Amino acid sequence: KQEVTQIPAALSVPEGENLVLNCSFTDSAIYNLQWFRQDPGKGLTSLLLIQSSQREQTSGRLNASLDKSSGRSTLYIAASQPGDSATYLCAVDPVLNNDMRFGAGTRLTVKP
Amino acid sequence: EAQVTQNPRYLITVTGKKLTVTCSQNMNHEYMSWYRQDPGLGLRQIYYSMNVEVTDKGDVPEGYKVSRKEKRNFPLILESPSPNQTSLYFCASKERDYGYTFGSGTRLTVV
Numbered sequence: 001k002q003e004v005t006q007i008p009a010a011l012s013v014p015e016g017e018n019l020v021l022n023c024s025f026t027d028s029a030i031y032n033l034q035w036f037r038q039d040p041g042k043g044l045t046s047l048l049l050i051q052s053s054q055r056e057q058t059s060g061r062l063n064a065s066l067d068k069s070s071g072r073s074t075l076y077i078a079a080s081q082p083g084d085s086a087t088y089l090c091a092v093d094p095v096l097n098n099d100m101r102f103g104a105g106t107r108l109t110v111k112p
Numbered sequence: 113e114a115q116v117t118q119n120p121r122y123l124i125t126v127t128g129k130k131l132t133v134t135c136s137q138n139m140n141h142e143y144m145s146w147y148r149q150d151p152g153l154g155l156r157q158i159y160y161s162m163n164v165e166v167t168d169k170g171d172v173p174e175g176y177k178v179s180r181k182e183k184r185n186f187p188l189i190l191e192s193p194s195p196n197q198t199s200l201y202f203c204a205s206k207e208r209d210y211g212y213t214f215g216s217g218t219r220l221t222v223v
Contacts, residue, residue, distance in 0.1 A: 034211040049211040098143055102155040
């Protein structure tokens with residue numbers, strides 16, 4: 001069964017820093033990978049979706065990369081702001097079924 | 113606006129009193145799913161539905177029921193809620209090439 005791991009579990013950085021969040025998965029047979037943001041007690045907001053044929057996707061200050069062969073994805077956040085403080089989750093949609101698997105998330109705090 | 117709508121947002125109930133959490137999507141998605149989220153345990157899938165009248169168990173289906181009589185709606189039913197079902201619940205729908213869209217969540221407390 002696909003397992004998704006996110007490292008680190010928590011991260012605290014000063015405002016303005018560039019940072020990288022990591023997501024790894026055990027089975028490279030994926031259909032796509034999706035990054036979400038979740039504020040405390042709130043729903044999940046989709047940030048970026050990377051199809052299995054793509055290497056990266058960009059949206060504003062966010063850039064997500066995908067290396068299927070090594071089972072890794074990274075979410076790069078440029079020039080972090082306090083408003084970026086949230087939990088970031090990655091989710092993998094496997095090829096053979098619809099059993100989307102989520103990582104436990106990275107809780108990001110950006111200090112002013 | 114494309115969205116998944118859950119109701120209610122907050123619910124406090126007593127042990128054993130049947131309840132239903134509604135979920136509706138306006139994107140004509142075939143796939144819908146229910147998750148619960150608990151501290152330290154992450155998101156766990158309860159049930160999912162590939163299409164109308166097609167439902168299947170996820171990782172933690174015990175104590176829950178679902179139905180999918182029409183494409184847009186996927187209610188979650190707790191026939192006899194217990195305190196260990198206190199959690200934050202999310203409904204989501206998916207179009208495979210566009211990923212998941214989540215509802216805003218339902219915070220359920222069973223006393």
